[in-house]
Amino acid sequence: MSPDASPDPYDNPIAFGQRVQIYRTRRGMTREQLAGLLGHHASWVKKVETGTMRMPRLPEILRIAEALRVRRLNDLVGDVGAEPYTDLFVGPGHDKLPAVRAALSAFPSVGDGPAPTTVFLRAALDTAWAARHSSPNHRDVIGGLLPGLIRDAQRSVRHADTAADRRAAQVLLAETYFLTQFFVAYQPDAGLLWRVSERGVMAAQESEDPHAIGLAAWLSAQAHRDSGPGHYDAADNVVMDALRLLEPGLSEALPDVQAIVGALRFEAGFTAAKRRDSATAWGWWERAGQVAAQLPVGYFHRVTSFGKAVMGAHGVTVAVELRAGRESVRQANRAEADGIPSRPRRARHRIEQARAYHLDAQPDVALAALAQAHEAAPETIRYNGYARRIVLEETASRVPERRQRASRLAVDIGLMAA
Incomplete structure:
Protein backbone atom coordinates (compact mmCIF):
# COMPACT_ATOMS: atom_id res chain seq x y z
CA MET A 1 0.00 0.00 0.00
CA SER A 2 1.28 3.47 -0.84
CA PRO A 3 2.53 5.41 2.20
CA ASP A 4 0.17 8.21 1.13
CA ALA A 5 -2.93 5.98 1.11
CA SER A 6 -5.33 6.05 4.02
CA PRO A 7 -5.13 2.88 6.11
CA ASP A 8 -7.85 0.29 6.04
CA PRO A 9 -9.92 0.47 9.25
CA TYR A 10 -10.05 -3.33 9.24
CA ASP A 11 -6.28 -3.54 9.73
CA ASN A 12 -5.93 -4.27 13.46
CA PRO A 13 -4.98 -2.88 15.81
CA ILE A 14 -6.44 0.57 15.07
CA ALA A 15 -7.71 2.73 17.87
CA PHE A 16 -11.22 4.12 17.93
CA GLY A 17 -10.01 7.65 17.23
CA GLN A 18 -8.05 6.53 14.20
CA ARG A 19 -11.15 4.80 12.84
CA VAL A 20 -13.14 8.01 13.30
CA GLN A 21 -10.50 9.93 11.36
CA ILE A 22 -10.38 7.35 8.57
CA TYR A 23 -14.15 7.31 8.06
CA ARG A 24 -14.38 11.09 8.36
CA THR A 25 -11.74 11.50 5.66
CA ARG A 26 -13.44 8.96 3.40
CA ARG A 27 -16.71 10.88 3.76
CA GLY A 28 -14.96 14.08 2.67
CA MET A 29 -15.69 15.81 5.99
CA THR A 30 -13.56 18.28 7.90
CA ARG A 31 -13.28 18.14 11.67
CA GLU A 32 -15.37 21.31 11.82
CA GLN A 33 -18.15 19.67 9.79
CA LEU A 34 -18.21 16.54 11.93
CA ALA A 35 -18.14 18.64 15.10
CA GLY A 36 -21.10 20.66 13.84
CA LEU A 37 -23.11 17.50 13.24
CA LEU A 38 -22.35 16.32 16.76
CA GLY A 39 -22.86 19.60 18.56
CA HIS A 40 -19.21 19.84 19.63
CA HIS A 41 -16.22 22.02 18.85
CA ALA A 42 -13.61 20.86 16.34
CA SER A 43 -11.11 20.54 19.19
CA TRP A 44 -13.32 17.81 20.69
CA VAL A 45 -13.16 15.81 17.46
CA LYS A 46 -9.39 16.28 17.40
CA LYS A 47 -9.11 14.90 20.93
CA VAL A 48 -11.21 11.88 19.96
CA GLU A 49 -9.16 11.20 16.83
CA THR A 50 -5.78 11.64 18.52
CA GLY A 51 -6.77 9.54 21.50
CA THR A 52 -6.14 12.29 24.05
CA MET A 53 -9.57 11.62 25.56
CA ARG A 54 -11.24 8.34 26.45
CA MET A 55 -13.59 6.62 24.04
CA PRO A 56 -17.03 8.26 24.34
CA ARG A 57 -20.00 6.40 25.80
CA LEU A 58 -22.42 4.47 23.58
CA PRO A 59 -24.89 7.34 22.85
CA GLU A 60 -22.05 9.56 21.58
CA ILE A 61 -20.52 6.70 19.59
CA LEU A 62 -23.87 6.10 17.91
CA ARG A 63 -24.14 9.78 17.00
CA ILE A 64 -20.65 9.62 15.47
CA ALA A 65 -21.68 6.51 13.54
CA GLU A 66 -24.80 8.33 12.34
CA ALA A 67 -22.81 11.35 11.16
CA LEU A 68 -20.23 9.19 9.37
CA ARG A 69 -22.84 6.74 8.03
CA VAL A 70 -20.76 3.82 9.24
CA ARG A 71 -22.41 0.59 8.22
CA ARG A 72 -21.64 -1.51 11.31
CA LEU A 73 -20.97 -0.36 14.83
CA ASN A 74 -18.10 -2.86 15.02
CA ASP A 75 -16.40 -1.08 12.12
CA LEU A 76 -16.08 2.00 14.31
CA VAL A 77 -15.25 0.52 17.71
CA GLY A 78 -13.10 -2.43 16.59
CA ASP A 79 -13.30 -6.11 17.51
CA VAL A 80 -14.37 -6.80 13.94
CA GLY A 81 -13.90 -10.52 14.45
CA ALA A 82 -16.49 -10.61 17.19
CA GLU A 83 -20.13 -11.47 16.75
CA PRO A 84 -22.71 -10.20 16.39
CA TYR A 85 -22.16 -7.34 14.02
CA THR A 86 -24.56 -4.49 14.63
CA ASP A 87 -25.79 -3.02 11.33
CA LEU A 88 -26.67 0.64 11.57
CA PHE A 89 -27.21 2.80 8.51
CA VAL A 90 -27.34 0.15 5.86
CA GLY A 91 -30.20 -2.26 6.29
CA PRO A 92 -29.94 -6.02 5.91
CA GLY A 93 -29.81 -7.33 2.38
CA HIS A 94 -33.30 -8.27 1.29
CA ASP A 95 -33.93 -11.85 0.18
CA LYS A 96 -35.07 -10.58 -3.22
CA LEU A 97 -32.06 -8.31 -3.78
CA PRO A 98 -30.07 -10.97 -5.74
CA ALA A 99 -32.92 -11.44 -8.24
CA VAL A 100 -33.27 -7.69 -8.74
CA ARG A 101 -29.51 -7.33 -9.16
CA ALA A 102 -29.49 -10.17 -11.70
CA ALA A 103 -32.23 -8.49 -13.75
CA LEU A 104 -30.25 -5.25 -13.78
CA SER A 105 -27.05 -7.03 -14.74
CA ALA A 106 -28.48 -9.26 -17.49
CA PHE A 107 -27.19 -8.59 -21.00
CA PRO A 108 -30.06 -8.27 -23.51
CA SER A 109 -30.15 -11.00 -26.09
CA VAL A 110 -31.24 -10.80 -29.71
CA GLY A 111 -34.69 -12.21 -30.38
CA ASP A 112 -35.74 -12.02 -26.74
CA GLY A 113 -39.44 -12.27 -27.50
CA PRO A 114 -42.16 -9.73 -28.23
CA ALA A 115 -42.26 -6.50 -26.28
CA PRO A 116 -45.15 -5.81 -23.92
CA THR A 117 -47.44 -2.95 -24.85
CA THR A 118 -47.15 0.38 -23.11
CA VAL A 119 -50.68 -0.16 -21.82
CA PHE A 120 -49.57 -3.39 -20.15
CA LEU A 121 -46.46 -1.77 -18.68
CA ARG A 122 -48.43 1.21 -17.41
CA ALA A 123 -50.88 -1.12 -15.65
CA ALA A 124 -48.03 -3.18 -14.18
CA LEU A 125 -46.32 -0.08 -12.80
CA ASP A 126 -49.61 1.21 -11.39
CA THR A 127 -50.04 -2.09 -9.57
CA ALA A 128 -46.47 -1.97 -8.24
CA TRP A 129 -46.78 1.59 -6.92
CA ALA A 130 -50.12 0.82 -5.29
CA ALA A 131 -48.57 -2.22 -3.60
CA ARG A 132 -45.62 -0.18 -2.39
CA HIS A 133 -47.84 2.35 -0.66
CA SER A 134 -50.36 -0.11 0.79
CA SER A 135 -48.21 -3.01 1.96
CA PRO A 136 -46.50 -3.01 5.37
CA ASN A 137 -43.72 -5.16 3.86
CA HIS A 138 -43.43 -3.14 0.68
CA ARG A 139 -39.88 -4.21 -0.20
CA ASP A 140 -40.94 -7.82 -0.26
CA VAL A 141 -43.81 -7.05 -2.63
CA ILE A 142 -42.00 -4.83 -5.10
CA GLY A 143 -38.87 -6.97 -4.89
CA GLY A 144 -40.94 -9.80 -6.34
CA LEU A 145 -42.33 -7.62 -9.12
CA LEU A 146 -39.18 -5.78 -10.17
CA PRO A 147 -37.23 -8.46 -12.08
CA GLY A 148 -40.09 -8.95 -14.55
CA LEU A 149 -40.79 -5.21 -14.76
CA ILE A 150 -37.15 -4.40 -15.49
CA ARG A 151 -36.93 -6.98 -18.28
CA ASP A 152 -40.26 -5.92 -19.82
CA ALA A 153 -39.47 -2.21 -19.72
CA GLN A 154 -36.04 -2.71 -21.26
CA ARG A 155 -37.54 -4.92 -23.98
CA SER A 156 -40.18 -2.29 -24.74
CA VAL A 157 -37.50 0.30 -25.45
CA ARG A 158 -35.47 -2.08 -27.64
CA HIS A 159 -38.49 -3.00 -29.77
CA ALA A 160 -39.97 0.48 -30.20
CA ASP A 161 -40.78 1.12 -33.88
CA THR A 162 -40.83 4.92 -33.98
CA ALA A 163 -39.11 7.76 -32.17
CA ALA A 164 -42.34 8.64 -30.41
CA ASP A 165 -42.84 5.02 -29.30
CA ARG A 166 -39.29 4.91 -28.02
CA ARG A 167 -39.74 8.09 -25.98
CA ALA A 168 -42.95 6.71 -24.46
CA ALA A 169 -41.17 3.48 -23.59
CA GLN A 170 -38.29 5.43 -22.03
CA VAL A 171 -40.77 7.14 -19.69
CA LEU A 172 -41.89 3.74 -18.43
CA LEU A 173 -38.33 2.44 -18.22
CA ALA A 174 -37.30 5.50 -16.19
CA GLU A 175 -40.21 4.97 -13.81
CA THR A 176 -39.20 1.33 -13.43
CA TYR A 177 -35.73 2.44 -12.39
CA PHE A 178 -37.26 4.95 -9.95
CA LEU A 179 -39.22 2.15 -8.30
CA THR A 180 -36.05 0.04 -8.25
CA GLN A 181 -34.13 2.81 -6.50
CA PHE A 182 -36.65 2.77 -3.66
CA PHE A 183 -36.04 -0.97 -3.27
CA VAL A 184 -32.25 -0.79 -3.48
CA ALA A 185 -31.84 2.21 -1.15
CA TYR A 186 -30.29 1.46 2.26
CA GLN A 187 -29.34 -2.06 1.26
CA PRO A 188 -25.71 -3.22 1.27
CA ASP A 189 -24.89 -2.46 -2.36
CA ALA A 190 -24.08 1.22 -2.89
CA GLY A 191 -22.70 0.54 -6.36
CA LEU A 192 -26.01 -0.94 -7.47
CA LEU A 193 -27.87 2.09 -6.12
CA TRP A 194 -25.74 4.45 -8.20
CA ARG A 195 -26.14 2.26 -11.28
CA VAL A 196 -29.92 2.38 -10.93
CA SER A 197 -29.90 6.13 -10.31
CA GLU A 198 -27.79 6.83 -13.38
CA ARG A 199 -29.92 4.57 -15.57
CA GLY A 200 -33.01 6.41 -14.38
CA VAL A 201 -31.45 9.75 -15.32
CA MET A 202 -30.46 8.47 -18.77
CA ALA A 203 -33.88 6.98 -19.52
CA ALA A 204 -35.61 10.17 -18.35
CA GLN A 205 -33.41 12.35 -20.52
CA GLU A 206 -34.02 10.09 -23.52
CA SER A 207 -37.77 10.35 -22.93
CA GLU A 208 -37.67 14.19 -23.06
CA ASP A 209 -40.57 14.08 -20.59
CA PRO A 210 -40.44 16.92 -18.01
CA HIS A 211 -42.10 14.86 -15.30
CA ALA A 212 -39.65 11.97 -15.73
CA ILE A 213 -36.66 14.35 -15.86
CA GLY A 214 -37.80 16.05 -12.66
CA LEU A 215 -38.21 12.71 -10.90
CA ALA A 216 -34.76 11.58 -12.00
CA ALA A 217 -33.29 14.80 -10.59
CA TRP A 218 -35.19 14.33 -7.31
CA LEU A 219 -33.81 10.83 -6.80
CA SER A 220 -30.32 11.74 -8.01
CA ALA A 221 -30.16 14.62 -5.53
CA GLN A 222 -31.00 12.24 -2.69
CA ALA A 223 -28.27 9.82 -3.77
CA HIS A 224 -25.72 12.64 -3.80
CA ARG A 225 -26.80 14.06 -0.45
CA ASP A 226 -26.77 10.66 1.24
CA SER A 227 -23.15 10.29 0.12
CA GLY A 228 -22.06 12.93 2.64
CA PRO A 229 -21.19 16.63 2.96
CA GLY A 230 -18.67 16.44 0.14
CA HIS A 231 -21.59 15.78 -2.24
CA TYR A 232 -24.03 18.45 -1.02
CA ASP A 233 -23.02 20.83 -3.82
CA ALA A 234 -23.73 18.13 -6.41
CA ALA A 235 -27.16 17.56 -4.85
CA ASP A 236 -27.90 21.28 -5.03
CA ASN A 237 -26.73 21.52 -8.63
CA VAL A 238 -29.02 18.70 -9.73
CA VAL A 239 -32.02 20.29 -8.00
CA MET A 240 -31.35 23.78 -9.34
CA ASP A 241 -30.89 22.53 -12.90
CA ALA A 242 -34.23 20.72 -12.70
CA LEU A 243 -36.00 23.72 -11.20
CA ARG A 244 -34.67 25.99 -13.96
CA LEU A 245 -36.21 23.58 -16.45
CA LEU A 246 -39.58 23.14 -14.74
CA GLU A 247 -40.42 26.35 -12.89
CA PRO A 248 -40.99 28.63 -15.92
CA GLY A 249 -44.07 26.61 -16.91
CA LEU A 250 -45.28 25.94 -13.38
CA SER A 251 -48.56 27.85 -13.55
CA GLU A 252 -49.75 25.90 -16.62
CA ALA A 253 -48.26 22.55 -15.63
CA LEU A 254 -50.25 19.44 -14.75
CA PRO A 255 -50.44 18.54 -11.03
CA ASP A 256 -47.80 15.82 -11.34
CA VAL A 257 -45.24 18.28 -12.69
CA GLN A 258 -46.24 20.88 -10.09
CA ALA A 259 -45.70 18.27 -7.39
CA ILE A 260 -42.22 17.54 -8.72
CA VAL A 261 -41.37 21.22 -8.43
CA GLY A 262 -42.61 21.20 -4.84
CA ALA A 263 -40.64 18.05 -4.04
CA LEU A 264 -37.48 19.52 -5.58
CA ARG A 265 -37.88 22.73 -3.57
CA PHE A 266 -38.10 20.68 -0.42
CA GLU A 267 -34.95 18.76 -1.42
CA ALA A 268 -33.12 22.09 -1.64
CA GLY A 269 -34.35 22.88 1.87
CA PHE A 270 -33.37 19.44 3.12
CA THR A 271 -29.78 19.87 1.93
CA ALA A 272 -29.64 23.37 3.40
CA ALA A 273 -30.79 21.95 6.73
CA LYS A 274 -28.00 19.36 6.52
CA ARG A 275 -25.62 22.33 6.21
CA ARG A 276 -27.28 23.95 9.26
CA ASP A 277 -28.40 26.89 7.12
CA SER A 278 -31.66 27.60 8.92
CA ALA A 279 -32.88 30.58 6.91
CA THR A 280 -32.32 28.87 3.55
CA ALA A 281 -33.83 25.58 4.74
CA TRP A 282 -37.06 27.13 6.01
CA GLY A 283 -37.25 29.40 2.98
CA TRP A 284 -37.27 26.42 0.62
CA TRP A 285 -39.75 24.59 2.85
CA GLU A 286 -42.12 27.56 2.59
CA ARG A 287 -41.70 27.68 -1.19
CA ALA A 288 -42.51 23.97 -1.37
CA GLY A 289 -45.60 24.63 0.74
CA GLN A 290 -46.77 27.23 -1.76
CA VAL A 291 -46.84 24.54 -4.43
CA ALA A 292 -48.61 22.08 -2.14
CA ALA A 293 -51.33 24.64 -1.42
CA GLN A 294 -52.15 24.86 -5.15
CA LEU A 295 -52.54 21.11 -5.68
CA PRO A 296 -55.99 19.48 -5.89
CA VAL A 297 -57.64 18.41 -2.64
CA GLY A 298 -56.36 15.01 -1.58
CA TYR A 299 -53.57 14.98 -4.18
CA PHE A 300 -50.63 12.68 -3.39
CA HIS A 301 -47.72 12.11 -5.77
CA ARG A 302 -47.05 8.39 -5.80
CA VAL A 303 -43.28 8.61 -6.33
CA THR A 304 -42.25 11.59 -4.19
CA SER A 305 -45.22 11.39 -1.77
CA PHE A 306 -45.51 15.17 -2.21
CA GLY A 307 -48.77 16.89 -1.35
CA LYS A 308 -50.42 18.91 1.40
CA ALA A 309 -50.45 15.86 3.69
CA VAL A 310 -46.64 15.64 3.92
CA MET A 311 -45.74 19.29 4.43
CA GLY A 312 -46.00 18.87 8.19
CA ALA A 313 -43.76 15.83 7.98
CA HIS A 314 -41.28 17.83 5.91
CA GLY A 315 -41.29 20.50 8.61
CA VAL A 316 -40.26 17.91 11.19
CA THR A 317 -37.40 16.77 8.97
CA VAL A 318 -36.08 20.30 8.47
CA ALA A 319 -36.15 21.03 12.21
CA VAL A 320 -34.48 17.73 13.08
CA GLU A 321 -31.71 18.19 10.53
CA LEU A 322 -31.12 21.68 11.94
CA ARG A 323 -30.80 20.02 15.38
CA ALA A 324 -33.42 22.44 16.72
CA GLY A 325 -34.80 20.34 19.57
CA ARG A 326 -37.64 22.56 20.72
CA GLU A 327 -38.71 23.44 17.18
CA SER A 328 -38.47 19.77 16.18
CA VAL A 329 -40.93 18.83 18.91
CA ARG A 330 -43.23 21.71 17.99
CA GLN A 331 -43.28 20.53 14.38
CA ALA A 332 -43.71 16.89 15.46
CA ASN A 333 -46.68 17.74 17.68
CA ARG A 334 -48.50 19.64 14.96
CA ALA A 335 -47.76 17.31 12.03
CA GLU A 336 -50.50 14.78 11.32
CA ALA A 337 -49.52 11.28 10.28
CA ASP A 338 -52.95 9.75 9.68
Missing part, protein backbone atom coordinates in the same frame (compact mmCIF):
# COMPACT_ATOMS: atom_id res chain seq x y z
CA GLY A 339 -53.56 11.88 6.60
CA ILE A 340 -50.56 10.42 4.78
CA PRO A 341 -51.99 7.66 2.53
CA SER A 342 -48.73 5.75 2.06
CA ARG A 343 -47.80 3.26 4.76
CA PRO A 344 -44.00 3.53 4.26
CA ARG A 345 -44.19 7.33 4.09
CA ARG A 346 -46.33 7.39 7.22
CA ALA A 347 -43.81 5.15 8.97
CA ARG A 348 -40.95 7.40 7.90
CA HIS A 349 -42.80 10.38 9.33
CA ARG A 350 -43.15 8.55 12.64
CA ILE A 351 -39.40 7.93 12.59
CA GLU A 352 -38.75 11.63 12.03
CA GLN A 353 -41.05 12.39 14.96
CA ALA A 354 -39.03 9.94 17.05
CA ARG A 355 -35.84 11.75 16.05
CA ALA A 356 -37.42 15.03 17.17
CA TYR A 357 -38.43 13.67 20.58
CA HIS A 358 -35.08 11.96 21.08
CA LEU A 359 -33.28 15.19 20.19
CA ASP A 360 -35.37 16.92 22.86
CA ALA A 361 -34.46 14.30 25.48
CA GLN A 362 -37.86 12.57 25.44
CA PRO A 363 -36.75 8.97 24.82
CA ASP A 364 -40.00 7.34 25.96
CA VAL A 365 -42.04 9.38 23.49
CA ALA A 366 -39.46 8.61 20.81
CA LEU A 367 -39.82 4.87 21.41
CA ALA A 368 -43.60 5.18 21.25
CA ALA A 369 -43.30 6.89 17.86
CA LEU A 370 -40.99 4.14 16.63
CA ALA A 371 -43.50 1.53 17.74
CA GLN A 372 -46.10 3.34 15.62
CA ALA A 373 -43.66 3.32 12.70
CA HIS A 374 -43.22 -0.42 13.08
CA GLU A 375 -46.97 -0.92 13.13
CA ALA A 376 -47.40 1.09 9.92
CA ALA A 377 -44.57 -0.49 7.90
CA PRO A 378 -42.10 -2.88 9.57
CA GLU A 379 -39.74 -2.89 6.59
CA THR A 380 -39.40 0.89 6.66
CA ILE A 381 -38.11 1.01 10.22
CA ARG A 382 -35.98 -2.09 9.68
CA TYR A 383 -34.00 -0.29 6.97
CA ASN A 384 -33.89 3.15 8.62
CA GLY A 385 -30.55 3.95 10.25
CA TYR A 386 -31.87 6.74 12.45
CA ALA A 387 -34.48 4.45 13.97
CA ARG A 388 -31.93 1.72 14.49
CA ARG A 389 -29.57 4.13 16.24
CA ILE A 390 -32.26 5.38 18.66
CA VAL A 391 -33.41 1.86 19.50
CA LEU A 392 -29.88 0.60 20.03
CA GLU A 393 -29.02 3.55 22.24
CA GLU A 394 -32.06 2.99 24.46
CA THR A 395 -31.29 -0.72 24.89
CA ALA A 396 -28.46 0.57 27.11
CA SER A 397 -30.76 2.87 29.12
CA ARG A 398 -30.43 2.90 32.89
CA VAL A 399 -34.24 2.92 33.17
CA PRO A 400 -35.33 -0.75 33.24
CA GLU A 401 -38.76 -0.25 31.67
CA ARG A 402 -37.32 1.86 28.84
CA ARG A 403 -34.52 -0.62 28.29
CA GLN A 404 -37.05 -3.46 28.03
CA ARG A 405 -39.24 -1.53 25.54
CA ALA A 406 -36.23 -0.73 23.41
CA SER A 407 -35.02 -4.33 23.53
CA ARG A 408 -38.39 -5.63 22.37
CA LEU A 409 -38.36 -3.18 19.48
CA ALA A 410 -34.75 -4.12 18.70
CA VAL A 411 -35.86 -7.73 18.31
CA ASP A 412 -38.79 -6.68 16.10
CA ILE A 413 -36.55 -4.76 13.69
CA GLY A 414 -33.77 -7.34 13.62
CA LEU A 415 -31.14 -5.52 15.70
CA MET A 416 -31.16 -8.19 18.41
CA ALA A 417 -31.96 -11.88 18.52
CA ALA A 418 -35.09 -12.96 20.38
